[in-house]
Amino acid sequence: xxxxxxxxxxxxxxxxxxxxxxxxxxxxxxxxxxxxxxxxxxxxxxxxxxxxxxxxxxxxxxxxxxxxxxxxxxxxxxxxxxxxxxxxxxxxxxxxxxxxxxxxxxxxxxxxxxxxxxxxxxxxxxxxxxxxxxxxxxxxxxxxxxxxxxxxxxxxxxxxxxxx
Numbered sequence: 001x002x003x004x005x006x007x008x009x010x011x012x013x014x015x016x017x018x019x020x021x022x023x024x025x026x027x028x029x030x031x032x033x034x035x036x037x038x039x040x041x042x043x044x045x046x047x048x049x050x051x052x053x054x055x056x057x058x059x060x061x062x063x064x065x066x067x068x069x070x071x072x073x074x075x076x077x078x079x080x081x082x083x084x085x086x087x088x089x090x091x092x093x094x095x096x097x098x099x100x101x102x103x104x105x106x107x108x109x110x111x112x113x114x115x116x117x118x119x120x121x122x123x124x125x126x127x128x129x130x131x132x133x134x135x136x137x138x139x140x141x142x143x144x145x146x147x148x149x150x151x152x153x154x155x156x157x158x159x160x161x162x163x164x
Contacts, residue, residue, distance in 0.1 A: 019146035020125075027125035032088065032111040035098060042122055045086070045111060051139055053160065054084045057108075057151075058126075058133040060091045060117070061100025065149075066132040070104055072151030077107060080160045084109060090117035090131065139164050 028043035046054070057073060059066035077085055085108035091097035097112050113120055117128050126133065126146070136145035136159035145159040 019143070021142045021144075023143070024121075024125050026121040030113065030120055030122035032113055033094075034112075035101075035110055037094075040111070045109075046137070046141065049084045049086070049109075050141065052084050053080075053082070053139055054086050054137040055080075055156070055160065056086045056088060056133075056135040056137065058088045058090060058113075058117075058123075058128065058131055058135075060089055060131055061096045061103075062091070063131050065130075067104060069132050069151035070106065074107075076151065076156065076160065079157075083160055086111070088113055088122075090123070090128075092116045136160060138162070 023042075023046075028041065028046070030042045032040055032042055032045060034040065055073075055076065057066075073085070077083075087101075087106060087108050087110045089097045089100070089110065089112045091100065091112060092114065094112065094114075100106070101110055113122060115123075117123055117131060126135070130149055132149060132151065134145070134148040134151060134153070134156055135143060136156065138144045144162060145155055148156050
């Protein structure tokens with residue numbers, strides 16, 4: 001009987017989702033900049049939107065997949081006007097980042113991860129290897145969708161519709 005219970009526990013643990021539901025403290029301490037060059041820790045940005053659902057879009061102005069996904073993001077914005085759309089750019093050039101926002105008419109809250117997509121506690125925490133990267137944070141500050149790479153991913157709509 002003990003062997004059966006042990007096998008069950010091993011199977012259960014190995015089949016559970018290992019995606020985090022909260023950001024690490026180090027990830028939250030990552031420094032970001034707004035369009036006016038003001039510096040914040042990521043936790044300050046998220047605290048500013050406390051109590052609201054947030055869709056995080058990690059992107060760059062040079063990323064073709066990111067740009068191709070913008071019409072789907074815009075459609076989500078129309079479908080979910082109560083959601084905060086938080087764009088975290090991994091552009092290392094500030095002018096390219098700002099020009100990309102204007103050129104592609106990206107509506108939302110904009111911040112820059114100045115170290116790019118390969119260095120930093122936030123990109124390390126989310127294991128960023130591809131952009132765009134979409135995440136959904138619920139009204140309680142919990143990560144309800146950790147890893148989507150297409151704005152058309154049905155999991156995005158499902159996470160945005162899900163009530164707490």
